[in-house]
Structure formats: C-alpha cells, structure tokens
Amino acid sequence: MRMGRPREFDAETALDQAMEVFWRHGYEGATIAQLTEAMGINPPSLYACFGNKEGLLKAALDRYTKLRNIWMDEVVAAPTARAVAERMLMGIADKQTDPANPPGCLLVQGGVACGTGSENVPFELAARRAQNEEQLRDRFVRAKAEGDLKESADPAALARYVSAVSVGMGVMASSGADREALRQVADVAVQAVEAQSTKR
Amino acid sequence: MRMGRPREFDAETALDQAMEVFWRHGYEGATIAQLTEAMGINPPSLYACFGNKEGLLKAALDRYTKLRNIWMDEVVAAPTARAVAERMLMGIADKQTDPANPPGCLLVQGGVACGTGSENVPFELAARRAQNEEQLRDRFVRAKAEGDLKESADPAALARYVSAVSVGMGVMASSGADREALRQVADVAVQAVEAQSTKR
DNA sequence: CCAGATATGTAGTGTTCACTACAGATGTGG
DNA sequence: CCACATCTGTAGTGAACACTACATATCTGG
Numbered sequence: 001m002r003m004g005r006p007r008e009f010d011a012e013t014a015l016d017q018a019m020e021v022f023w024r025h026g027y028e029g030a031t032i033a034q035l036t037e038a039m040g041i042n043p044p045s046l047y048a049c050f051g052n053k054e055g056l057l058k059a060a061l062d063r064y065t066k067l068r069n070i071w072m073d074e075v076v077a078a079p080t081a082r083a084v085a086e087r088m089l090m091g092i093a094d095k096q097t098d099p100a101n102p103p104g105c106l107l108v109q110g111g112v113a114c115g116t117g118s119e120n121v122p123f124e125l126a127a128r129r130a131q132n133e134e135q136l137r138d139r140f141v142r143a144k145a146e147g148d149l150k151e152s153a154d155p156a157a158l159a160r161y162v163s164a165v166s167v168g169m170g171v172m173a174s175s176g177a178d179r180e181a182l183r184q185v186a187d188v189a190v191q192a193v194e195a196q197s198t199k200r
Numbered sequence: 201m202r203m204g205r206p207r208e209f210d211a212e213t214a215l216d217q218a219m220e221v222f223w224r225h226g227y228e229g230a231t232i233a234q235l236t237e238a239m240g241i242n243p244p245s246l247y248a249c250f251g252n253k254e255g256l257l258k259a260a261l262d263r264y265t266k267l268r269n270i271w272m273d274e275v276v277a278a279p280t281a282r283a284v285a286e287r288m289l290m291g292i293a294d295k296q297t298d299p300a301n302p303p304g305c306l307l308v309q310g311g312v313a314c315g316t317g318s319e320n321v322p323f324e325l326a327a328r329r330a331q332n333e334e335q336l337r338d339r340f341v342r343a344k345a346e347g348d349l350k351e352s353a354d355p356a357a358l359a360r361y362v363s364a365v366s367v368g369m370g371v372m373a374s375s376g377a378d379r380e381a382l383r384q385v386a387d388v389a390v391q392a393v394e395a396q397s398t399k400r
Numbered sequence: 401c402c403a404g405a406t407a408t409g410t411a412g413t414g415t416t417c418a419c420t421a422c423a424g425a426t427g428t429g430g
Numbered sequence: 431c432c433a434c435a436t437c438t439g440t441a442g443t444g445a446a447c448a449c450t451a452c453a454t455a456t457c458t459g460g
Contacts (some may be wrong), residue, residue, distance in 0.1 A: 001382050004436025005426040010277040028228045029315025032418055042439055043419070049437095053418065104312070112374055115229025126375030156385035160377075164368030164385050171367045172360070175326030184357035185364050192392035204406025205456040232448055242409055243449070249407095253448065 011049060012063065018061040019191040021125055027057055027111040027121045038078040057110065058124065064106050071095075074136055081143035084136070085162050087199040089186035092166045095177040095184060096173035104174030127185050133163040165189045211249060212263065213238040219260040227257055227311040227321045234361040238394060257310065258324060264306050265328050271295075272335055273350040281343035284336070284392040285362050289386035292366045296373035304374030308367055353396040365389045 017038040021030045032053060036043055050056040075091065078084040096104055107125045114121045138154035149155065169182050217238040221230045232253060236243055275291065278284040281342040307325045314321045327349055340355035349355065369382050 002435080003428045004429095005438080007437065008426095012256065024313060025315050026228070026311070026313035028226070029313055029318065031315065031416085033372055033416090035253030036318075044421095044440095045438065047419070096297075108322075109313040109369060111225035111226070112304070112371055113224065115225050115231065118229065122375060127377070154384065156210075157388055160381060161365075161385045161388040164250070164372055165365055166368070167371045168366070168368030171308060171312055171371070172364055175322060175329070177360075180358060184354065185361045188357055188361040188392050188396070189365075189389075190392075191395040192388050192390075195391040195395055196388070203458045204404080205408075205458095230444080233446090244410095244451095245408065248451070320440095369406065 001109055007043050007049070008066060009039070009045065009047075014041060014049075015056075015060050015063045018056055019064055022057055022060055022101060023104075023109050026055075026109060026165060028118060030112055050187045052135060054118070054120065057121065061106070061110070061124065065131065067134075069135075072094060072132060076135060076139040080148050080197065081140055081158070082190060082194050084139055085158075086145070086186070086190045088136070089165060089169070089189055090183060091170055093182035093186050094177055096170050097177075097179040102174075103176075105167070105170035108170045109174055126159050129163065129167065133159050136162055149196055150198055158193060161192065162189070207245075207249070208225055209245065214241060214249075215256075215260050215263045218221050218256055219306060220302060222257055222260055223233060223285055223306045223309050224306070225363065226309055227253075228318060230315055254318070254320065257321065259290070261306070261310070261324065261328055265331065268332075269335075276335060276339040280348050280397065281340055281358070281392060282394050282397050284339055284343070285358075286386070286390045288336070288362060289365060289369070290383060291380055291388055292369055293382035293386050296370050297377075297379040302374075303376075305367070305370035308370045329363065329367065332361050336362055347398060349396055350398055358393060358396060362389070 001028065017040070018035050021038050023136065024030075025034070032043055032046070035053075035056065037048055046195050049068060050059050052197045071091065073086075075088045088200055092105075095101075100138045102109065107129050110125045111118070111121045112125070122170075137156050137159035140149065143149045144153055146150075149158070152168055165185070169177075169185055172185070202357070217240070218235050221235050221238050224230075225234070232243055232246070235253075235256065236246055239246065239363050246256065250259050271291065272288075275288045276284055278287045290307075295301075302309065307329050310325045311318070311321045337356050337359035340353075340358045343349045343355055344351075349400065351356070365385070369377075369385055372385070373382060
C-alpha cells in the first residue's frame with residue numbers, strides 16, 4: 001500500500017485547539033478561519049482530516065468526552081451517592097472555572113440551539129450529556145441496591161437532577177460566575193442528594 | 201407634529217413571532233429571512249422599527265422578561281422559601297415543555313456562546329437571568345428574616361442554586377426532556393431548599 | 401389639496417461564510 | 431529513479447448573510 005506524503009501536524013493537538021474555539025464561540029460562532037488559525041493548518045488539511053466543520057466538531061467532542069469520562073470514572077468511584085454528587089459537582093465547579101479552558105462546558109457552549117442545516121449539533125451535544133447522566137444513574141441504582149439511598153429514592157431522577165445542576169453551573173460559569181459561587185451552588189445541591197440518603 | 205404613514209403591523213405581535221425564531225434557532229442561527237417571514241414583514245420594516253438584528257433580539261428579550269416577571273411576582277408571593285422554590289421549579293417544568301412555545305428557555309437558547317461581533321448577546325442574556333436570581337435572593341433574604349430559613353442558610357447561594365437548576369432544566373427541555381422528567385428534577389431540587397428551612 | 405414625514409416592497413449591496421480546484425511538495429513500493 | 435498516493439498552500443468558488451437605496455404608498459398638519 002502506497003502511503004503518500006505524511007501529515008505534518010498532530011491531529012490530537014490540533015483537535016485541542018479546535019475544541020477551545022468551539023467551546024468559546026459555539027459551533028455556529030466558530031469560523032473555519034478561526035479554527036484553521038488556532039489549529040495552525042490550512043483549510044484543505046482540515047477538510048482532508050475531518051471531512052467538514054461538523055466532522056471536526058464531532059472529533060472534538062469525542063476527545064472532550066474521552067477526557068471527561070476518565071474523570072467521571074473517578075467520580076462514580078466515590079463510596080456513597082452523596083459523595084458521588086459532591087465529588088462531581090465540586091469538580092465541575094473547579095473545571096468550569098479553570099482558566100486553562102474557556103469557562104463553562106463544551107457540551108453546552110457548543111450550541112443548544114442552531115440554525116437550519118445544523119439541527120444535528122444540539123442533538124449531538126445532548127447525546128453526550130445523556131451518556132454522563134446514564135453513568136450517574138447506574139451508579140445511583142447501585143447505591144440504592146447497597147442501601148445507601150432510601151427505598152423511596154428514584155436513581156434516574158437523582159441522576160437527572162445532578163446532571164441538570166451541572167449544566168446550570170456551566171451556563172453560570174460561562175457568564176462569569178467564579179469558582180466560589182459555583183461551589184456554593186454545589187454545596188446546596190448536594191443536600192438534596194443527602195436528603196435521599198440513608199442516615200449515617 | 202407630522203406623523204407620516206402609519207405602521208401596518210403590530211410591533212408586539214411581530215415581536216412574539218421573532219421571539220419564537222430566536223428561541224428555536226438561537227441568535228446566530230436565526231436569519232433575517234426567517235425572522236421577517238415569521239413576523240410577516242419585509243426587512244426595511246424590521247430595520248426601521250428595531251434598528252438591527254441585535255436590537256430586535258433585545259426588544260424580544262424585553263418582551264420575554266416582561267411576561268416572565270409577571271409570573272415571577274406570583275412565584276415570590278408563595279408563603280415560604282420552600283414554596284417559592286417549588287412553585288418556581290414546577291412552573292419551569294410546565295413552561296419549558298409547553299407546546300405553545302419552543303422547548304427550553306429563551307434566556308439560554310438565545311445563545312450562551314456567540315461568534316466574533318456578537319459577544320454582547322451572551323452578556324445580554326446573562327444580565328436578564330441575573331435579574332431573576334436577584335429577585336429570588338431578595339425573597340430568600342426575607343424568608344431568612346422571617347425565620348423561615350435556618351440561621352446557617354445563605355440566601356444568595358440558595359437563589360443561585362434555584363437559578364442554576366432552572367437553567368439546567370431548560371437545557372434538558374430543549375433536548376427533549378418531557379414535563380414529567382423535569383418535574384422529577386424539580387422535586388429533588390426542592391429538597392435542598394427544604395433542608396435549609398426551619399422545621400414545620 | 402398640498403407639503404412634509406414616515407412606512408412599504410422590490411431589488412439589490414458588499415461581506416463573510418463553508419468549502420474546494422489545482423499545482424507543487426513529500427512520502428512509499430517496485 | 432520512476433509511478434503513484436497523499437498532504438500542503440494559494441487562491442479562489444458559489445451561496446448565504448445582514449443590511450440598505452430607492453421609488454412608491456399612505457398618513458398628518460395646514
């Protein structure tokens with residue numbers, strides 16, 4: 001098999017730069033010119049490697065969720081439902097205000113509403129948020145089986161709740177809320193999970 | 201004073217139509233063509249009346265928040281902090297899944313991240329969300345003064361929390377969550393407020 | 401009924417967008 | 431060293447965008 005000229009840029013490094021542009025400006029707000037400049041490549045290289053703008057977004061989302069899933073594995077490793085919620089939401093407060101990244105969460109900032117022709121994008125983001133929620137739900141199902149959550153507790157509702165709070169915190173972060181403000185939200189939010197927990 | 205030819209469309213009716221387009225597609229995703237068609241007018245009428253696209257958005261936001269504030273007044277009229285939170289979040293669950301409107305909340309769907317040249321839009325939305333949060337905070341301050349909330353409770357944090365949950369619910373609604381799913385989230389969320397309340 | 405003022409519809413304007421044709425560069429297999 | 435495959439940079443492409451010039455229509459004040 002003939003190989004041809006090898007690619008001169010690293011795809012993952014380039015994706016990290018593209019991720020940041022989508023994160024800051026959203027899918028529709030990000031232009032190919034901004035993306036190629038951030039990635040340090042020219043348009044033909046982008047299209048050869050990722051197909052089109054939406055393909056680039058998906059690749060960036062894949063990378064984002066891959067990194068995030070590693071962290072989520074640590075989150076659900078916490079010993080109790082309450083500890084899972086706390087670790088998750090406090091971590092979110094830190095991550096979404098980390099100056100190394102744009103504020104907020106790519107899975108929201110990417111675009112919750114898009115124009116004609118990009119209707120797919122919000123679905124794509126929602127699907128990845130749903131993955132997170134499922135992971136939480138599975139963890140809360142286990143927590144209930146372990147007697148960690150009350151008999152009356154609904155693991156799916158709890159997971160949806162924690163997911164909703166984290167999304168809300170992300171929007172707040174993107175509009176200027178600082179780490180401390182988000183941690184206060186997380187602190188209150190955890191108490192709802194605690195209310196569903198068996199006493200310790 | 202000379203009056204000239206009178207306007208042939210009703211500005212508020214037209215705004216309602218524009219609001220829906222922004223709500224469904226976001227600021228950047230909404231095109232002037234879609235807006236004018238929905239409003240039943242031609243571009244020159246739009247620009248004469250609202251200045252430009254961003255002016256139209258602001259006018260639509262004004263109308264949106266005006267209607268919403270009427271509802272918020274009812275919310276904060278609830279007798280206790282817990283009742284306020286419940287009335288607010290349960291109402292949000294209903295409103296954000298009302299088939300009469302696009303799903304979710306205009307103050308989020310409008311655009312949490314925008315491209316170069318529209319950086320103002322996310323700020324504009326955030327400012328109006330902040331108004332809501334302030335109203336909640338004032339109510340919770342009163343609740344604490346009335347002995348309805350514990351001495352350890354932080355009214356500002358509680359308000360930020362309720363605001364975050366409602367934003368999170370909005371994003372969920374926009375990605376397909378139904379009324380019942382949102383009411384479950386609201387139900388869990390209220391328990392955190394309850395945990396900050398004095399016993400009854 | 402006339403003069404001035406404002407609104408409307410048609411038909412554009414220049415700009416920016418996502419995307420690509422093409423030619424030259426750089427690799428591999430024989 | 432050659433045939434071929436793939437990548438890269440330059441320089442565009444048509445389409446869609448927000449916005450507007452202009453002629454016409456419809457009002458008010460006098």
